[in-house]
Amino acid sequence: MRAIVKQRVEDKLYQNRYMVDHGRPHITVTPHLFPSRNLVALTQVCPAKCYQFNDRGQVTITSDGCLECGTCRVLCGTTGEITWKYPRGGFGVLFKFG
Numbered sequence: 001m002r003a004i005v006k007q008r009v010e011d012k013l014y015q016n017r018y019m020v021d022h023g024r025p026h027i028t029v030t031p032h033l034f035p036s037r038n039l040v041a042l043t044q045v046c047p048a049k050c051y052q053f054n055d056r057g058q059v060t061i062t063s064d065g066c067l068e069c070g071t072c073r074v075l076c077g078t079t080g081e082i083t084w085k086y087p088r089g090g091f092g093v094l095f096k097f098g
């Protein structure tokens with residue numbers, strides 16, 4: 001009988017690989033003095049924790065670990081607070097299944 005091994009989400013995400021398109025992030029945050037509530041929410045809802053506060057309380061992104069789930073695009077993609085596009089071909093997340 002095979003034992004069922006439960007994995008944490010973080011362990012599963014660790015299996016993914018990323019091809020970073022250096023200098024060409026596929027998501028950017030529009031410069032702002034104070035973050036809107038939607039921008040603040042991105043620091044909580046992004047499953048890869050790509051959004052962080054900087055030391056001035058503004059929301060920034062490091063898109064290198066982005067899963068391309070589109071959650072932030074739904075929340076802020078039409079408000080002008082972020083720009084979002086898929087990475088160029090050959091770049092971005094490489095999911096490992098199984």
Ligand code: SF4
Pocket residue numbers: 027045046047048049050051063065066067068069070071072073
């Ligand atoms: S697409 Fe998903 S994983 Fe990527 S930055 Fe947005 S919320 Fe995070």
